[in-house]
Amino acid sequence: MRRCLYCQHTNPAAASDCDECGMPLPARAEQASEDRQRRFMWFCLGLTLFCVSMFFWLPRSIY
Ligand SMILES: [Zn+2]
Secondary structure (H helix, E strand, O other): OEEOOOOOOEEOOOOOEOOOOOOEOOOOHHHHHHHHHHHHHHHHHHHHHHHHHHHHHOOOOOO
């Protein structure tokens, strides 16, 4: 399934042009955005782990 960027019409994966408005569909755009999302998710996960480890590793301030 590939979504048209112009009219948001959902086209079959084999289609190269939008059924609704006839605009050419971007090649592998969905796959690329999925990869980007996954990379962003791992980045967030790594950042969270880093923050947690810093929280326990750094010395606490003394009250
Ligand atoms: Zn369209």
